[in-house]
Amino acid sequence: MIDKTNGLTNSDFKILDIVASLPNLPKGAFNVRKNGEAAARSVTENIDISNKADGTGIDIRIKAGTVDENVYIPVLLTESGLDETVANDFYVGENAKVTIVAGCGIHNGGSCGSSHNGVHTFKVGKGAVVKYVEKHYGEGTGDRVMNPSTVIVLEEGAVFELEAVQIEGITSANRNTTAYLAKDAKLTISERLVTSEEQNVNSNVDVYLNGDGSKLQVVSRSIAKDNSVQVFHPKAIGNSACFAHIQCDSIIMDKASVSSVPEICANCADAEIIHEAAIGRINNEQLLKLQTLGLTAEEAEKVILEGFLS
Amino acid sequence: MLKINDLSLRVGEDNTEIIKNLELEIKDGEILVLTGPNGGGKSTIAKVVMGIAAPYKGTITLDGQDITALDVTERAKLGIGYAFQAPARFKGITVKKLLTLAAGKEIPDRECCGYLSRVGLCANDYLNRILDGTLSGGELKRIEVASLLIRELKLAMYDEPEAGIDMWSFNMLVNAFKSLGRERSGSLLIISHQERLMQLADRIAVIADGKVKEIGTREKMLPLLTDLFSRECIRTK
Numbered sequence: 001m002i003d004k005t006n007g008l009t010n011s012d013f014k015i016l017d018i019v020a021s022l023p024n025l026p027k028g029a030f031n032v033r034k035n036g037e038a039a040a041r042s043v044t045e046n047i048d049i050s051n052k053a054d055g056t057g058i059d060i061r062i063k064a065g066t067v068d069e070n071v072y073i074p075v076l077l078t079e080s081g082l083d084e085t086v087a088n089d090f091y092v093g094e095n096a097k098v099t100i101v102a103g104c105g106i107h108n109g110g111s112c113g114s115s116h117n118g119v120h121t122f123k124v125g126k127g128a129v130v131k132y133v134e135k136h137y138g139e140g141t142g143d144r145v146m147n148p149s150t151v152i153v154l155e156e157g158a159v160f161e162l163e164a165v166q167i168e169g170i171t172s173a174n175r176n177t178t179a180y181l182a183k184d185a186k187l188t189i190s191e192r193l194v195t196s197e198e199q200n201v202n203s204n205v206d207v208y209l210n211g212d213g214s215k216l217q218v219v220s221r222s223i224a225k226d227n228s229v230q231v232f233h234p235k236a237i238g239n240s241a242c243f244a245h246i247q248c249d250s251i252i253m254d255k256a257s258v259s260s261v262p263e264i265c266a267n268c269a270d271a272e273i274i275h276e277a278a279i280g281r282i283n284n285e286q287l288l289k290l291q292t293l294g295l296t297a298e299e300a301e302k303v304i305l306e307g308f309l310s
Numbered sequence: 311m312l313k314i315n316d317l318s319l320r321v322g323e324d325n326t327e328i329i330k331n332l333e334l335e336i337k338d339g340e341i342l343v344l345t346g347p348n349g350g351g352k353s354t355i356a357k358v359v360m361g362i363a364a365p366y367k368g369t370i371t372l373d374g375q376d377i378t379a380l381d382v383t384e385r386a387k388l389g390i391g392y393a394f395q396a397p398a399r400f401k402g403i404t405v406k407k408l409l410t411l412a413a414g415k416e417i418p419d420r421e422c423c424g425y426l427s428r429v430g431l432c433a434n435d436y437l438n439r440i441l442d443g444t445l446s447g448g449e450l451k452r453i454e455v456a457s458l459l460i461r462e463l464k465l466a467m468y469d470e471p472e473a474g475i476d477m478w479s480f481n482m483l484v485n486a487f488k489s490l491g492r493e494r495s496g497s498l499l500i501i502s503h504q505e506r507l508m509q510l511a512d513r514i515a516v517i518a519d520g521k522v523k524e525i526g527t528r529e530k531m532l533p534l535l536t537d538l539f540s541r542e543c544i545r546t547k
């Protein structure tokens with residue numbers, strides 16, 4: 001059932017396709033937000049989307065046992081000078097298995113800055129499996145600011161896969177992710193970031209492994225070009241017999257700056273927590289190998305960077 | 311035919327000359343094996359031919375065309391290939407992707423598998439493997455060799471293809487070179503210390519101190535190498 005379709009244009013769908021793989025409105029549950037308002041919404045028997053009473057955002061409620069359904073909640077900002085904060089809460093019932101796509105695209109053709117501050121809170125029931133994809137993209141002349149905050153609470157045996165991608169064109173981003181894992185819960189965070197020009201990004205991840213058997217895997221890959229600045233601070237706190245592995249790899253180019261500050265903390269003798277971090281240029285041997293296959297230096301660089309982020 | 315004329319190369323701040331007035335020819339369809347002591351300049355010669363290292367004097371011609379000033383990509387496009395002694399690892403690039411890039415076109419899985427099988431890899435298991443630290447040195451080495459086998463080259467250069475691989479895979483590799491030799495579709499330059507690979511050679515050159523110390527047919531060179539080896543053993547005792 002579609003409640004509203006407030007004139008989404010072809011240009012809007014181009015951006016929706018980039019951030020949420022939506023060349024058209026999808027089947028199933030979705031809520032498209034454009035310039036601070038719901039532009040299109042659909043709910044299903046198992047997935048309900050409703051406005052919060054205080055008007056700060058939406059609640060997405062997924063029934064227990066819902067299997068193989070998708071929810072799309074992309075956001076578009078196409079007016080210059082908009083500054084919005086949205087709080088969306090997700091309630092995922094026990095043993096549900098869903099994919100949630102929440103991209104955000106900013107087209108700022110003006111000179112004033114536009115910013116989106118999205119606060120997403122996930123309460124994931126026992127045994128539920130969630131894949132959450134969050135792509136951020138910006139284009140235009142004015143500043144494009146994206147400050148996503150994500151809070152994830154996983155009950156016993158819940159599995160959550162977070163795929164965060166900042167493709168390009170975001171002038172400034174402050175990313176904060178906090179997660180709490182109960183017994184046997186599993187969280188995988190895959191972060192892919194590309195910055196260029198004078199862009200900057202701060203990414204903070206705090207994960208509390210509170211239950212025995214909980215597991216965390218963080219893989220962060222980034223490319224910093226031109227004069228851009230990236231700072232990463234992933235932190236795993238092991239409060240139980242848990243396992244955590246944090247891996248941060250960055251390719252640095254031109255006059256960019258990358259800081260990677262992984263932090264691990266164990267408050268239980270049975271916690272096993274590992275971190276790895278590496279920052280470096282594109283490997284010259286990789287470039288040479290591809291050039292010996294007939295690729296130009298530019299083509300080789302493109303292949304290496306695409307592979308690195310894949 | 312590839313011809314190297316009066317080629318010299320210097321390295322380091324003190325300009326150490328590691329290739330000295332080198333003269334070498336690789337004939338069409340020929341298998342030439344370069345052997346000799348470590349640090350003698352064998353790999354450097356291959357890298358100079360590929361355009362990875364630059365000489366300060368001398369010329370290299372391919373079928374009469376002076377390629378000395380061409381870069382790596384241009385030489386690759388002319389049909390020169392080089393399998394590295396220590397292949398690079400790549401994050402996020404699969405074996406299939408590498409072979410596709412090497413072939414310069416999309417190739418069916420079945421065809422990729424054929425080339426991997428020729429170097430002793432159980433092909434289906436490898437197509438989607440990432441060329442990173444999850445592969446052993448020996449596996450990576452064999453994939454490196456396959457990335458040349460898949461190309462149609464005028465000159466394919468293999469830098470110690472036997473290094474780091476097991477005996478069974480080495481047998482497969484020898485067979486792959488044997489069939490390449492039979493096809494005679496291009497020239498092969500193999501840098502090796504392995505007698506079984508030397509047995510495939512039309513000619514063998516001993517490279518030491520940046521020069522060709524000895525060169526000749528397999529029939530002439532193999533007894534000579536055995537003699538040189540024996541004398542070296544006696545000298546070290």
